[in-house]
Structures are given as structure tokens and as C-alpha cells.
Amino acid sequence: MTITLSLTPTGSHPASWRLSPLPPLANARDLRDIAKTAERIGIDAILLGVPGATASDLLQFDPLPMLGALIAATQSIGLCASWSIDFSEPYHVARVFATLDHLSHGRTGWMPLLSTMPRLRPRIGRDGSPDDPTSYCAKAAEFVDITRKLWDSWQDAAWAMDKPSGMFVNPDKVAPIDYHGTYFAVRGPLNVPRPPQGRPVLLMSDPTEPTLRTFVAETADVVLVRDATDASAFKVREVRVIVDLLVVLGETEATAQARAEALDAMAPSDLPRFVGTPAQLADRIAALKGVCGGVNLLPAVLPFDLDLLAGALPPARKATTMREHFGLRRPASQYERVPA
Amino acid sequence: MKKQLHLGLFIYPAGHHIAGWRHPAIDPRGIASVEYYTSAAKAAERGKFDLFFVGDMLAARERDGRLIREGGLNNIDSISICSAISAVTECLGLVATLSTTYNEPFSIAERFASLDHLTGGRAGWNIITTANDDAAWNFGAKTHMEKALRYERAKEFVDICTALWDSWDSDALVADRASGMLVDPARIHPIDHAGRFFRVQGASELPRPPQGWPVLVQAGGSPAGIDFAAQVAETIFAAQVKLDEAVAFRAKVAGRMPIYGRDPATLRILPGLSPILGSTEAEARRKEAELDELILPAVGVWMLSEQMSYRLYETPLDALFPSAEIRATGQAFTPRAVSLLDRADREGLTVRACANIVAKSRSHGTYVGTPEGLADHMQLWLEAGGSDGFNIMPAYFPDELDVFVDEVVPILRRRGLFRTAYDGVMLRDHLNLPRQGRIG
Numbered sequence: 161m162t163i164t165l166s167l168t169p170t171g172s173h174p175a176s177w178r179l180s181p182l183p184p185l186a187n188a189r190d191l192r193d194i195a196k197t198a199e200r201i202g203i204d205a206i207l208l209g210v211p212g213a214t215a216s217d218l219l220q221f222d223p224l225p226m227l228g229a230l231i232a233a234t235q236s237i238g239l240c241a242s243w244s245i246d247f248s249e250p251y252h253v254a255r256v257f258a259t260l261d262h263l264s265h266g267r268t269g270w271m272p273l274l275s276t277m278p279r280l281r282p283r284i285g286r287d288g289s290p291d292d293p294t295s296y297c298a299k300a301a302e303f304v305d306i307t308r309k310l311w312d313s314w315q316d317a318a319w320a321m322d323k324p325s326g327m328f329v330n331p332d333k334v335a336p337i338d339y340h341g342t343y344f345a346v347r348g349p350l351n352v353p354r355p356p357q358g359r360p361v362l363l364m365s366d367p368t369e370p371t372l373r374t375f376v377a378e379t380a381d382v383v384l385v386r387d388a389t390d391a392s393a394f395k396v397r398e399v400r401v402i403v404d405l406l407v408v409l410g411e412t413e414a415t416a417q418a419r420a421e422a423l424d425a426m427a428p429s430d431l432p433r434f435v436g437t438p439a440q441l442a443d444r445i446a447a448l449k450g451v452c453g454g455v456n457l458l459p460a461v462l463p464f465d466l467d468l469l470a471g472a473l474p475p476a477r478k479a480t481t482m483r484e485h486f487g488l489r490r491p492a493s494q495y496e497r498v499p500a
Numbered sequence: 501m502k503k504q505l506h507l508g509l510f511i512y513p514a515g516h517h518i519a520g521w522r523h524p525a526i527d528p529r530g531i532a533s534v535e536y537y538t539s540a541a542k543a544a545e546r547g548k549f550d551l552f553f554v555g556d557m558l559a560a561r562e563r564d565g566r567l568i569r570e571g572g573l574n575n576i577d578s579i580s581i582c583s584a585i586s587a588v589t590e591c592l593g594l595v596a597t598l599s600t601t602y603n604e605p606f607s608i609a610e611r612f613a614s615l616d617h618l619t620g621g622r623a624g625w626n627i628i629t630t631a632n633d634d635a636a637w638n639f640g641a642k643t644h645m646e647k648a649l650r651y652e653r654a655k656e657f658v659d660i661c662t663a664l665w666d667s668w669d670s671d672a673l674v675a676d677r678a679s680g681m682l683v684d685p686a687r688i689h690p691i692d693h694a695g696r697f698f699r700v701q702g703a704s705e706l707p708r709p710p711q712g713w714p715v716l717v718q719a720g721g722s723p724a725g726i727d728f729a730a731q732v733a734e735t736i737f738a739a740q741v742k743l744d745e746a747v748a749f750r751a752k753v754a755g756r757m758p759i760y761g762r763d764p765a766t767l768r769i770l771p772g773l774s775p776i777l778g779s780t781e782a783e784a785r786r787k788e789a790e791l792d793e794l795i796l797p798a799v800g801v802w803m804l805s806e807q808m809s810y811r812l813y814e815t816p817l818d819a820l821f822p823s824a825e826i827r828a829t830g831q832a833f834t835p836r837a838v839s840l841l842d843r844a845d846r847e848g849l850t851v852r853a854c855a856n857i858v859a860k861s862r863s864h865g866t867y868v869g870t871p872e873g874l875a876d877h878m879q880l881w882l883e884a885g886g887s888d889g890f891n892i893m894p895a896y897f898p899d900e901l902d903v904f905v906d907e908v909v910p911i912l913r914r915r916g917l918f919r920t921a922y923d924g925v926m927l928r929d930h931l932n933l934p935r936q937g938r939i940g
Contacts, residue, residue, distance in 0.1 A: 225582075255558075
């Protein structure tokens with residue numbers, strides 16, 4: 161089982177900021193402390209900017225500088241950030257995540273957000289009405305395809321760095337991608353060598369809408385579902401499915417229940433939840449084995465629920481890249497010529 | 501107190517000398533790892549530098565679709581690097597470069613606000629407009645946007661960002677745990693912008709950045725760039741290599757600032773400076789020669805061709821640099837290109853010599869000599885009004901950076917020209933720049 165953690169400033173329950181000792185506006189020191197604790201107790205990866213996982217829609221930092229700020233504070237934990245495809249361009253995404261993957265020696269993942277929340281759409285010059293799923297699905301498919309081609313545009317052996325001959329890069333092993341799609345035209349190649357993981361892990365949320373589900377099943381390396389029974393919708397290829405779980409813990413079941421009630425009295429939460437003791441959570445995680453590939457834990461209140469989690473987790477797997485944390489193999493560049 | 505120097509460290513993969521990666525002291529395999537950047541950042545903070553500067557390029561180093569074999573690496577993503585080194589530093593300013601031509605203002609405003617909040621007010625934004633066609637090809641365009649239009653877009657872009665940073669009153673984040681009021685909507689003021697390039701309605705998602713606005717940095721030196729600098733730049737990363745040119749450049753920008761209601765005293769100019777240092781003049785010259793021997797002619801000719809937008813691949817290396825033909829193309833040259841054209845005429849340089857100049861420092865200023873001599877040079881420029889400091893561009897990392905920090909900085913301190921400790925945490929504190937924006 162792969163265990164991930166949604167990292168937010170105060171926790172994932174909408175009332176968490178009222179009970180957490182941490183400030184609702186994140187600061188780097190607190191985020192690093194949480195990340196270090198997560199790494200120490202055996203969490204495989206941290207997810208930043210997962211929609212719906214934070215106490216408030218406001219006060220959301222851009223996840224990219226957050227991810228960057230955690231690299232030097234951790235050694236082996238995976239680090240994944242969301243980035244909307246509406247707000248950016250494939251070249252930027254490929255360049256930024258290739259950079260982060262190099263900096264972190266292969267510990268990164270990208271969670272593309274397919275459409276923009278209606279609330280934010282006027283910020284980028286559009287009206288508040290939602291996109292048509294079929295069209296943003298087609299746009300997302302192009303976006304991801306280009307991003308992967310850019311990561312592949314430097315073959316693994318391209319970065320020669322041969323001092324005696326002065327060959328920094330082998331030009332025979334780097335090529336433009338010359339992509340001309342409906343939504344994007346990108347020549348390439350990328351100006352960053354191939355990421356250590358080949359391609360950073362692609363993590364996507366289950367969109368539940370049927371057309372989009374097919375697209376996500378065909379595209380993602382890891383899918384985040386809200387309900388474990390949905391895992392079967394993604395049993396194709398090498399996709400790993402992890403299920404969201406808001407955790408409200410207590411030393412006893414009764415104290416956990418009391419905490420959940422106190423939180424709900426301040427603000428309701430519709431996240432799928434677990435309320436109980438750490439030992440009961442361990443049983444719940446064990447029971448999910450076979451149903452899905454892992455669990456994304458959303459601590460109700462930080463640092464409280466994270467500190468209690470330690471005893472509930474299965475032994476950490478020995479992994480140094482994000483792909484290893486998910487048991488995913490490293491893909492070869494699509495431009496690599498297979499010897500005849 | 502004497503006028504004080506401001507120092508930036510301009511990081512580059514391997515070093516600013518194009519052949520730096522071939523130097524025997526360098527392990528080029530590490531140049532994209534976090535350790536490479538954190539060790540340079542720690543050295544810069546040990547030297548009490550004002551800021552750490554990361555550039556940005558949106559295309560590979562290539563010629564006709566083929567990568568340059570000897571070409572080294574551009575900077576990798578600047579925001580990623582700046583946020584990564586923030587974890588190992590306390591006060592060092594973090595200047596990241598992002599293009600206004602290939603981005604969209606809301607997300608860039610939020611990214612810099614996030615960096616400024618996460619680092620307690622250490623962020624700066626080097627605003628560039630990206631002028632190369634090969635970058636345009638990576639963003640769906642056939643050619644790059646024409647210069648006047650690029651700067652018009654840049655101004656509108658920056659205006660939107662500053663309006664978004666100003667959209668929260670300083671006390672809008674209430675976070676009253678007892679009442680449950682997180683923010684006070686009455687203290688958040690949505691913007692409603694409709695311009696030639698952008699339509700943006702709404703407020704920032706984040707409270708006002710600690711510095712009000714991240715420090716606005718700029719590097720263009722053309723007439724359009726100077727006018728843009730006079731409107732927005734608080735710090736300029738300049739390219740003049742001669743003192744009289746630098747003094748004239750400052751006068752041009754400072755002369756235009758009052759037109760836009762700005763005080764020229766709130767401008768810092770930091771020219772690039774690439775030192776090669778030795779304990780004697782002769783030792784420094786020997787180091788320079790060793791490095792220059794590592795330059796393969798093909799890479800210098802490529803860099804020169806790129807800078808001049810003129811193909812020199814067929815011109816014999818020992819022919820005179822064809823500056824008249826290049827000028828005859830009538831293009832709008834960058835200040836660095838103009839500076840090199842003038843120098844080639846003045847000194848009768850060959851193609852090989854010009855290629856070497858570009859390859860060594862990308863035509864920024866160089867200084868080859870002793871630490872004492874470099875301190876003299878910096879003091880002269882500071883006192884003559886040519887600059888407020890320098891953006892230091894070590895030929896290769898980490899050795900040449902360490903030499904600067906350990907041998908040049910102490911001399912500058914003894915002369916009373918440079919700080920011995922940081923006075924504050926924010927980049928604005930180091931640069932002695934006022935907090936910007938609407939105060940409320």
C-alpha cells in the first residue's frame with residue numbers, strides 16, 4: 161500500500177484552522193516540519209494543492225514554490241503538486257517539473273487540474289460558466305501528450321558532459337517534438353535534460369463523469385478516488401488507485417468521535433472520513449489492500465492527527481523516487497530507437 | 501556613512517564562463533541537483549549578499565533545430581530554484597525571472613505572492629519580455645512579438661499584478677478562531693481590469709505579500725526597455741561594461757523616472773560582473789587563459805551569432821569581425837550587442853576574439869586580477885555613480901564564488917563599503933527600498 165498525505169497549513173477539515181495551533185496562512189517552517197514528520201513516520205508522498213483538501217478555498221498558495229521549499233528539508237519522500245492546465249502552457253509545466261525532478265533526484269509528481277473552478281474563471285478573463293467536459297478533456301489530452309514528449313525530447317544518454325571532447329550534450333539524442341495540435345503548437349525540444357524519473361509521476365483526481373473517467377484511466381499513473389468502490393473503474397494498464405480519507409483520530413474511539421462532532425459543529429465536511437483510534441485506522445488501511453493501491457490521508461487537524469498517525473502506518477517501503485514509492489517502472493523515452 | 505554596495509549572486513549551471521563545466525575542479529553531473537544551488541546560496545548568505553538571481557530561457561540552445569554540442573545548459577526553472585534555496589537561508593533575497601509574454605498575470609501574481617509569504621518577504625521578480633523566435637515556437641507562435649507590443653503587454657501585466665497584490669488590506673486576514681471569521685470580505689477589494697491584452701476580475705486569493713510587492717527587477721536596456729524601467733523597475737540588472745556608459749545609462753533611466761512620478765533615489769542598478777581572481781595579477785591571467793583554452797570555437801561562434809542575430813558560421817575565425825555588415829542589417833540591437841560592436845571597431849577584433857568575449861561572460865563585464873584590484877574597480881564604479889553594486893557572475897561554481905566571498909567581501913568591509921550583517925530579513929531592507937503599493 162502506498163500512503164500519501166495531503167499537506168495543508170492547518171488540516172483538511174474546514175474547521176481545522178479554528179482548532180489547530182498553526183496559522184491558517186502557511187509558513188515555510190511549519191510546512192517543512194510537517195513534511196519531515198511525514199517522512200519520518202513512513203508516508204510515501206506529500207500531495208500539495210489537491211482541490212477540496214484544505215480548510216478554506218482562500219489562502220491557497222501556489223503549490224510550486226511550496227514543493228520547491230520542501231526539497232532541501234526532506235530526503236526520500238515523494239512530492240506532488242497540482243497545476244492547472246488552464247493557467248499555463250505545456251512548455252512551462254514540462255520545464256518546471258523537469259527542474260523539480262532534477263533538484264529532488266526524482267521525487268516529484270504533477271497533478272494536472274483539468275478545469276478552473278468557476279469562482280476563479282474571471283481572474284483569467286472568462287465568465288463563470290463551467291467548461292464543456294468533452295472539450296477540456298481533448299485539451300488536457302493534448303497538454304499531457306506534449307508534456308510527456310518534451311520530457312522525452314532528451315533521451316537518457318543525451319546529457320553527455322564529456323569533458324575531454326567538450327561534448328556537453330549529444331545533439332543526436334535530442335530532437336524537436338514538432339507538435340501541431342488543435343489547442344497547442346510546440347516545437348521543442350525542452351531546455352532541461354530528461355528528468356531523473358524519465359517522466360515525473362502523473363497523478364489525477366477521479367472526475368466521476370464517464371467521458372473524463374475514460375481519459376483519466378488512459379492517462380494517469382496514479383488516480384485519486386473519493387470512494388474505494390470506484391477503484392475498479394481504473395483497473396487498466398499500470399494505474400495505481402489511492403483513496404481519499406479524512407482522518408479524525410483519538411486515543412479512544414469516544415475521544416475521536418467527540419473531536420469529529422466538535423469540528424462538524426463549526427463547519428460541515430463532505431470528505432469521506434475515518435473516525436477512530438490509530439489501531440482501528442491500521443485495520444481499515446489493511447482492509448483496503450486488494451481494493452485499491454493506497455490511501456491518501458487528509459489529517460483533520462494538524463499537527464494533531466499527523467502525530468497520532470505514526471502508529472497506524474504499515475512499515476515504510478524503501479524508495480527514493482516517487483515512481484518507486486508507487487511501484488511504477490521508469491518509462492523509456494518514446495524517441496529512443498530500439499536496436500534492430 | 502559611505503555609500504554602500506549591493507551585491508547579487510547570479511547563479512548559472514556550472515558557471516558563467518561557457519567552458520566552466522570543463523574545468524578540472526567542477527563535477528558537472530551535479531549542476532541540476534538541489535545541493536548545487538543550496539551550497540551556492542549558503543556561500544552567498546555567508547557573504548551577506550543582498551540577493552540570489554536566477555535567469556530564465558524558454559528555448560534550448562540550438563541552431564536550426566539541432567542542439568549545440570558544446571553549449572552547456574541554460575538556467576533551469578527559477579521559481580523552483582529560489583523556493584528550494586529558501587529552506588537553507590534566512591535573509592538572502594530571491595530573485596526569479598519570469599516572462600510577461602508567455603505567462604498570464606493572475607497565476608504569476610499568485611506565484612510571487614506565495615514565494616514572498618513563504619520566505620517572509622525575500623522575493624523579487626526579474627521581469628522579462630523574451631525576445632527570441634525559438635521561444636515563440638514553444639508557445640504556439642511563429643515569430644516573437646514585436647518589441648513595442650511586448651513592452652506594452654509587460655506594463656499591463658505588471659499593473660495587474662501590483663493591483664492584485666494591493667487587493668487585500670494589510671489587516672484583511674482576521675483569523676478569529678472564536679468567531680470563525682477567517683477573512684473580512686469588506687477589507688478585500690476585487691479589481692476589474694479590461695485592457696488590450698488581459699481581462700482580470702476579482703481579488704488575489706492571498707493576503708498582501710509581506711513586502712507589499714515583491715521587488716520589481718528588470719534588465720532591458722533598449723529605449724523601450726529604459727522607458728519600461730523608468731516606469732516599474734526598482735532594481736536593474738544592467739549590462740554596461742564601461743564606466744562612462746554605465747553613468748550615461750543611469751542618467752537616462754533616472755531622467756525618465758520623474759515623468760512617471762518616481763524618485764530616482766529609489767532605483768538600484770547592478771551591472772553583471774564576472775571576476776576571475778588570483779593572488780597576483782599573473783595568477784589571475786593564467787587562470788583566465790586556462791579557462792579560455794577550454795572554449796571550443798564552435799560554441800563561441802554560435803553564441804556570437806545568436807547575440808548579433810547574424811550567422812557567422814561560414815566566416816573564417818581569424819577574419820575581422822564584420823561589424824559594418826552586421827550593423828547594416830538595421831536590427832534593434834541589445835545594449836550588450838552594441839557594446840561589443842563598438843569594442844570590435846575600437847580594438848579591431850577578429851571573429852575568434854569576439855566569440856571568446858561572448859563565451860567568457862556573455863558580454864557582461866569581466867574583471868581579471870587580484871581581490872584588492874577588484875575591490876578598487878567596484879569602489880570606483882560605486883563612487884562615480886556607475887552602479888549601486890554588482891550582480892556577481894562567477895566563472896565557475898563553487899570555487900570562484902568562494903574566492904569572492906572569502907577574499908573580496910572582507911576588503912569591501914574594511915573599506916566601509918559593504919555590510920557586515922543583515923539589517924532586516926526582507927529584500928527591500930537589504931536594497932534599502934521603500935515598501936510599495938497601497939497602504940491600508
